[in-house]
Amino acid sequence: MSERCLTGAEALVLAAANAGVRTCFANPGTTEMPLVAALDRVPGVRAVLGLHENVCTGAADGYARITGQAAMTLLHLGPGLANGLANLHNARRANTPVLNVIGDHASWHLPYDAPLTSDIAALAATVGTVYPVGTALSAASLTRRAIEDAHRLRGVATVIVPADHQQAPAALPARDPWRPAALAQVEAERIDALAARLREAGPKGLLLLGGNALSRAGQLAALRISTATGAALYAETFPARAERGGGLPDVDRLPYFPEVALALLADMDAVAVAGAEPPIAYFGYEDVPSVLTRPGTLVQLARPHEDAEAALLALADRIGGDDVPVPAPAAPEPPGDGEALTGPIVGRAVAAALPEGTIVSVEGGTCGYPFYSASSGAAAHTVLTNTGGAIGQGLPCALGAALAAPDRPVIALQSDGSGLYTAQALWTMARERANVTVLVAANHTYGVLRTELARHGNAEFGPQATALTSLADPQLDWVALAQGFGVPAARATTVRELRGSLTDALAADGPHLIEMAL
Ligand SMILES: Cc1ncc(C[n+]2csc(CCOP(=O)(O)OP(=O)(O)O)c2C)c(N)n1
Numbered sequence: 169m170s171e172r173c174l175t176g177a178e179a180l181v182l183a184a185a186n187a188g189v190r191t192c193f194a195n196p197g198t199t200e201m202p203l204v205a206a207l208d209r210v211p212g213v214r215a216v217l218g219l220h221e222n223v224c225t226g227a228a229d230g231y232a233r234i235t236g237q238a239a240m241t242l243l244h245l246g247p248g249l250a251n252g253l254a255n256l257h258n259a260r261r262a263n264t265p266v267l268n269v270i271g272d273h274a275s276w277h278l279p280y281d282a283p284l285t286s287d288i289a290a291l292a293a294t295v296g297t298v299y300p301v302g303t304a305l306s307a308a309s310l311t312r313r314a315i316e317d318a319h320r321l322r323g324v325a326t327v328i329v330p331a332d333h334q335q336a337p338a339a340l341p342a343r344d345p346w347r348p349a350a351l352a353q354v355e356a357e358r359i360d361a362l363a364a365r366l367r368e369a370g371p372k373g374l375l376l377l378g379g380n381a382l383s384r385a386g387q388l389a390a391l392r393i394s395t396a397t398g399a400a401l402y403a404e405t406f407p408a409r410a411e412r413g414g415g416l417p418d419v420d421r422l423p424y425f426p427e428v429a430l431a432l433l434a435d436m437d438a439v440a441v442a443g444a445e446p447p448i449a450y451f452g453y454e455d456v457p458s459v460l461t462r463p464g465t466l467v468q469l470a471r472p473h474e475d476a477e478a479a480l481l482a483l484a485d486r487i488g489g490d491d492v493p494v495p496a497p498a499a500p501e502p503p504g505d506g507e508a509l510t511g512p513i514v515g516r517a518v519a520a521a522l523p524e525g526t527i528v529s530v531e532g533g534t535c536g537y538p539f540y541s542a543s544s545g546a547a548a549h550t551v552l553t554n555t556g557g558a559i560g561q562g563l564p565c566a567l568g569a570a571l572a573a574p575d576r577p578v579i580a581l582q583s584d585g586s587g588l589y590t591a592q593a594l595w596t597m598a599r600e601r602a603n604v605t606v607l608v609a610a611n612h613t614y615g616v617l618r619t620e621l622a623r624h625g626n627a628e629f630g631p632q633a634t635a636l637t638s639l640a641d642p643q644l645d646w647v648a649l650a651q652g653f654g655v656p657a658a659r660a661t662t663v664r665e666l667r668g669s670l671t672d673a674l675a676a677d678g679p680h681l682i683e684m685a686l
Pocket residue numbers: 254531532533534535557558559560583584585586587609611613614615616617
């Protein structure tokens with residue numbers, strides 16, 4: 169590649185590569201063709217085709233959750249971006265850095281309002297910051313700034329680049345060494361104040377952990393604090409990334425339903441939040457408060473963009489908590505071979521079978537919650553959850569995680585309804601030989617919606633409500649679906665079958681799917 173004749177598209181890709189971007193999850197169109205060609209001419213960025221934009225954006229989220237480094241997306245105009253917005257929303261809620269690149273019509277074509285024209289910047293602004301490229305000369309510098317801001321602000325940065333600017337001669341990207349912004353440090357006064365508060369609260373204190381507080385070091389520091397003061401430990405309800413097992417304390421997630429969380433937090437005199445936002449009810453219910461903490465009890469130790477792990481280490485030192493050996497949670501008890509599959513049984517079976525270092529992408533409550541409860545005593549593993557609640561995230565996130573860490577096993581513990589939003593992710597898993605074992609909880613219903621219907625006072629469901637929460641007619645065949653996408657698949661109805669298929673899948677390379685008949 170001759171640097172003297174770089175195009176805007178080449179300058180953009182080179183600037184991304186210079187800033188540590190190694191993977192581009194793409195679903196391009198006509199307005200991105202110079203960028204597609206640039207991915208061949210500029211070395212360093214691996215292009216991965218997603219068959220729906222929400223696969224690309226969810227994969228970029230999963231990739232950066234594991235590496236800490238932004239991946240790039242490449243999406244087609246406003247409609248392509250719109251298709252990818254749900255998982256960009258989830259990435260924003262996970263505080264994940266993402267470089268989101270969108271092509272636009274040639275600038276001179278825009279005034280004619282051609283069919284695919286839309287307000288791309290307005291759409292992109294709903295999930296983060298926006299960098300419109302006004303000339304090829306700024307393509308590289310704006311891309312660099314977008315990546316820096318994605319890391320500094322922990323979120324989605326969208327670069328919009330019209331097709332003519334992709335083709336015009338461009339300036340060379342800066343060669344400044346890439347140093348992603350570090351998390352902001354928490355001031356000593358905040359830590360001192362909290363130390364006093366937690367000592368005073370004793371067992372009526374609670375530490376709520378999110379962000380990098382859920383690293384191994386963060387949780388071990390939290391354990392020292394808890395041992396010294398008696399404070400309880402919880403993780404936020406939907407952590408972006410939580411280390412778990414391998415001798416870590418059992419830090420369960422704050423309960424999802426507000427009544428349960430309210431009852432838990434009502435007993436507390438000090439709720440210290442580290443690396444998460446203050447706890448709020450997921451939905452508003454009549455006569456149930458939205459704010460889950462009692463007035464005057466909330467203390468923010470670190471916001472999500474701050475270094476919660478370092479703050480916890482400093483707090484543990486300040487409180488004087490020693491590294492006392494605390495008994496590790498008991499190993500998960502494997503269920504009996506002949507047991508039928510239910511959420512709790514699957515949770516225990518998967519937790520008991522986890523190889524050391526597995527990444528588990530969890531989406532959906534049927535097996536997701538029981539697995540988390542069962543996995544505290546499992547081998548060391550990493551859990552990724554759906555932080556923003558826009559379903560269709562679990563499979564793409566698992567795909568991105570597998571490409572980020574090709575040497576680690578990845579399990580997608582996936583409810584069937586959510587999985588169908590982005591089932592195309594299976595095809596990319598097959599094409600990229602991604603080591604993902606997909607476990608589908610096939611209850612053939614939108615289970616949580618039935619729970620919510622009941623909570624809204626509907627003891628019995630009418631035919632319409634039943635139809636709107638059922639996936640049973642026709643019954644979806646995940647084995648056939650997976651095979652159609654090129655992923656070998658099996659069905660399990662008992663623990664014995666699940667265990668056998670899971671062992672085989674984990675031992676083999678590439679993706680596998682197991683439909684679990686619940
Ligand atoms: C993008 C988006 N669309 C719709 C919903 C509403 N919704 C929440 S859960 C759910 C169904 C979940 O069913 P499934 O994934 O099968 O999980 P289960 O509760 O049965 O384990 C739906 C449609 C949502 N959260 N996000």
